Amino acid sequence: MTLPLPPADESRLIEAARSGDLEAFNALIRRYQDRLYNLAYRIMGDHDSAADAVQEALIAAFRGIRSFRGGSFQAWLARIVTNACYDELRRRRRRPQASLEALFVVDQGPEAEWTLPPVEGPETYVENRELAELLHQALQSLPEDQRVVLVLADVEGYSYEEIAEILRVPVGTVKSRLSRARMRARDFLLAHRELLPGIRRPP
Amino acid sequence: MTMAFFRRNIDEHRWVQERLSLYLDGRLDPDERARVEAHLRACVSCARSWETLAWTVRAVRALPRVPAPFPLAVRPEQVAPASLGASTLRWAAWAMAAAFVLLLGLDLIVTGGRLAAPTSEATPAGPAIARQRGLSEQAAPSPAPLFGLAVPEATPTPAPMAPAATPPPAPAPLASPVRFLELALLLGAIGLLALDRWRGRRGRPPGLRG
Numbered sequence: 001m002t003l004p005l006p007p008a009d010e011s012r013l014i015e016a017a018r019s020g021d022l023e024a025f026n027a028l029i030r031r032y033q034d035r036l037y038n039l040a041y042r043i044m045g046d047h048d049s050a051a052d053a054v055q056e057a058l059i060a061a062f063r064g065i066r067s068f069r070g071g072s073f074q075a076w077l078a079r080i081v082t083n084a085c086y087d088e089l090r091r092r093r094r095r096p097q098a099s100l101e102a103l104f105v106v107d108q109g110p111e112a113e114w115t116l117p118p119v120e121g122p123e124t125y126v127e128n129r130e131l132a133e134l135l136h137q138a139l140q141s142l143p144e145d146q147r148v149v150l151v152l153a154d155v156e157g158y159s160y161e162e163i164a165e166i167l168r169v170p171v172g173t174v175k176s177r178l179s180r181a182r183m184r185a186r187d188f189l190l191a192h193r194e195l196l197p198g199i200r201r202p203p
Numbered sequence: 204m205t206m207a208f209f210r211r212n213i214d215e216h217r218w219v220q221e222r223l224s225l226y227l228d229g230r231l232d233p234d235e236r237a238r239v240e241a242h243l244r245a246c247v248s249c250a251r252s253w254e255t256l257a258w259t260v261r262a263v264r265a266l267p268r269v270p271a272p273f274p275l276a277v278r279p280e281q282v283a284p285a286s287l288g289a290s291t292l293r294w295a296a297w298a299m300a301a302a303f304v305l306l307l308g309l310d311l312i313v314t315g316g317r318l319a320a321p322t323s324e325a326t327p328a329g330p331a332i333a334r335q336r337g338l339s340e341q342a343a344p345s346p347a348p349l350f351g352l353a354v355p356e357a358t359p360t361p362a363p364m365a366p367a368a369t370p371p372p373a374p375a376p377l378a379s380p381v382r383f384l385e386l387a388l389l390l391g392a393i394g395l396l397a398l399d400r401w402r403g404r405r406g407r408p409p410g411l412r413g
Contacts, residue, residue, distance in 0.1 A: 055275075138263075182224050189255075
């Protein structure tokens with residue numbers, strides 16, 4: 001678990017990174033790496049693509065750190081990761097076999113444990129893993145633009161305004177995409193309700 | 204009457220459905236919120252839609268964070284050469300473009316805006332300046348005037364080292380190298396910018412687009 005840096009430390013590291021200090025930049029990244037990776041993983045759907053996208057994004061971030069004009073450094077990084085994901089998705093469309101792999105390879109990623117209470121005993125854990133897997137599939141079933149907004153809003157917890165800034169779209173667009181994404185994810189879960197453990201089935 | 208009632212009812216369903224996501228985030232104003240809540244109390248179908256939507260969002264929000272499977276970092280070799288090359292290229296291109304504009308501007312001023320006209324070099328001005336400053340013709344090394352500002356006198360004394368008595372200079376003797384330099388700068392700037400764009404399309408990492 002990483003803790004947020006005190007603002008003064010973060011500013012100092014950003015300034016050092018702006019003057020080309022790669023160590024300072026990597027120290028910043030270590031603070032956000034799990035959030036950034038999770039963002040890419042939930043958008044891309046598999047670990048290989050997520051790793052590629054994040055790595056591309058970090059290189060771009062270091063090269064472009066002079067364009068960071070203050071504000072939330074984390075949101076700035078999220079924007080770059082999101083753009084890298086869009087690029088990676090575009091590349092994947094040009095290589096259709098990659099998306100087929102992503103569909104059929106069962107992901108063995110390091111899923112953390114399910115956090116909805118109550119979590120007791122191995123059965124619950126298995127149930128939760130099933131639900132987490134189904135939710136992940138629900139995310140992947142969404143159109144890209146809707147998935148990105150849903151991940152930024154409900155997985156990463158960004159506000160409408162932050163998402164609008166990250167994606168450079170109006171807040172109204174964020175609202176409508178999020179609404180459609182949530183409805184669609186809900187419909188996906190309802191269509192696959194037989195896969196859900198009884199206790200966590202949608203009402 | 205009945206049709207109007209159904210249409211109004213359908214419109215109300217749709218209106219509520221479109222706002223459930225905002226209602227969930229507490230982003231409706233009080234009037235809209237009251238209208239949604241009144242509808243949800245009265246409409247079983249929309250109430251069910253609301254419950255399943257809220258359940259879904261709760262579940263997505265509780266999705267566990269997947270940590271990075273390896274420490275994320277940028278290695279020096281991933282950034283050093285390319286970033287230096289790209290920025291140097293761009294700087295060189297803009298410097299050449301600026302030099303071109305500057306040179307062209309000076310050229311136009313000197314030639315009075317006539318790109319094809321000969322430059323008026325006012326060769327007799329050198330001795331004229333020398334005389335005005337009270338220097339002897341022997342001491343003056345007959346410098347070529349830089350900007351052609353000196354006015355030739357009515358009766359110039361012949362100077363041995365300055366070609367004052369020679370006929371007017373051949374058309375644009377100095378313009379050709381200058382024009383050549385201008386053309387080279389322009390082509391160089393365009394070439395470097397094109398190279399930069401090409402490299403950017405090939406190798407620029409994502410994320411820095413507007």
